[in-house]
Amino acid sequence: MGNSVIKATTIEINKMKEYYSRFLSEKVPPGGVFTAKTPSCAITAYKSGKVLFQGKDGEVEAAKWGSPEASQKVEKKASASHLPANFRSMSVIGSDEVGTGDFFGPITVVAAYVRKEDIELLKELGVQDSKNLKDDKIIEVAKQLVKFVPYSLLTLHNPKYNKMQGSGMSQGKLKALLHNQAIQHVLDKIAPEKPEAILIDQFAKEEIYYNYLKGQRTVVRDKVYFSTKGESVHLAVAAASMIARYAFVQHMDKLGQKAGFVLPKGAGAQVDVAAARLIKSKGADCLPEFVKLHFANTDKAMKLVKKG
Numbered sequence: 173m174g175n176s177v178i179k180a181t182t183i184e185i186n187k188m189k190e191y192y193s194r195f196l197s198e199k200v201p202p203g204g205v206f207t208a209k210t211p212s213c214a215i216t217a218y219k220s221g222k223v224l225f226q227g228k229d230g231e232v233e234a235a236k237w238g239s240p241e242a243s244q245k246v247e248k249k250a251s252a253s254h255l256p257a258n259f260r261s262m263s264v265i266g267s268d269e270v271g272t273g274d275f276f277g278p279i280t281v282v283a284a285y286v287r288k289e290d291i292e293l294l295k296e297l298g299v300q301d302s303k304n305l306k307d308d309k310i311i312e313v314a315k316q317l318v319k320f321v322p323y324s325l326l327t328l329h330n331p332k333y334n335k336m337q338g339s340g341m342s343q344g345k346l347k348a349l350l351h352n353q354a355i356q357h358v359l360d361k362i363a364p365e366k367p368e369a370i371l372i373d374q375f376a377k378e379e380i381y382y383n384y385l386k387g388q389r390t391v392v393r394d395k396v397y398f399s400t401k402g403e404s405v406h407l408a409v410a411a412a413s414m415i416a417r418y419a420f421v422q423h424m425d426k427l428g429q430k431a432g433f434v435l436p437k438g439a440g441a442q443v444d445v446a447a448a449r450l451i452k453s454k455g456a457d458c459l460p461e462f463v464k465l466h467f468a469n470t471d472k473a474m475k476l477v478k479k480g
């Protein structure tokens with residue numbers, strides 16, 4: 173369980189109350205200001221200024237508002253996914269990937285090191301979850317980031333992706349290999365400086381992640397944490413995701429130039445139509461260079477071609 177306690181001012185508590193307004197509960201304990209129950213977390217704020225987050229996502233939720241103090245933790249459990257106190261203000265390597273759900277284009281994985289003294293600057297630049305931002309904004313911010321944030325970008329282009337995937341490697345394993353490698357590169361880059369923690373935007377359970385990495389020469393494990401929605405837990409993950417998106421968009425532009433038309437992102441129906449157009453102009457043999465072959469879109473595109 174990820175229970176957490178943070179200290180908050182009355183103004184902050186009022187903001188929280190508004191934020192959780194959909195989930196407010198009528199029962200408030202003695203000394204309490206409000207109680208809210210989201211599907212994965214119960215929040216109770218007290219007049220003393222303490223706010224208690226209980227349940228599966230307690231820590232993630234608490235991290236949105238402030239830093240839990242170690243002495244105030246409700247429950248301490250030895251688990252690598254258990255985030256240390258003050259996590260969001262630590263110097264952290266974050267890693268994230270883009271392109272895994274897109275039929276066209278590569279997978280880009282980025283690990284980025286954000287020093288605590290740069291966190292305010294990142295906020296100022298507008299670093300946040302790239303899923304909330306349009307591509308042109310992401311590109312604008314990412315261009316600034318790459319100037320001073322130590323990072324490693326790994327791009328798994330379609331031909332190699334298809335080869336590895338076709339030889340029986342799952343996408344999860346591919347991602348694990350890339351994350352591990354990108355993080356190692358950043359550690360090498362910043363040495364002898366060391367991050368206080370490493371946060372991987374979670375795509376597989378921790379044991380599964382390390383299972384994927386069995387047999388690798390170096391497996392980074394020290395101070396490694398996993399969290400879903402990692403972008404909201406530490407800006408290092410948000411920075412990594414923006415740089416990864418920036419790289420992905422650039423590769424998509426290049427692929428589009430090769431194809432002769434703009435290639436759509438995602439894996440929806442418009443992607444099938446674009447792939448069919450590509451097959452008609454260049455032949456099906458060109459597909460491994462442009463797409464992730466194992467997606468159902470390959471068959472759908474072939475069917476569209478046959479229909480004429």
Ligand code: MN
Pocket residue numbers: 268269373374
């Ligand atoms: Mn992610």
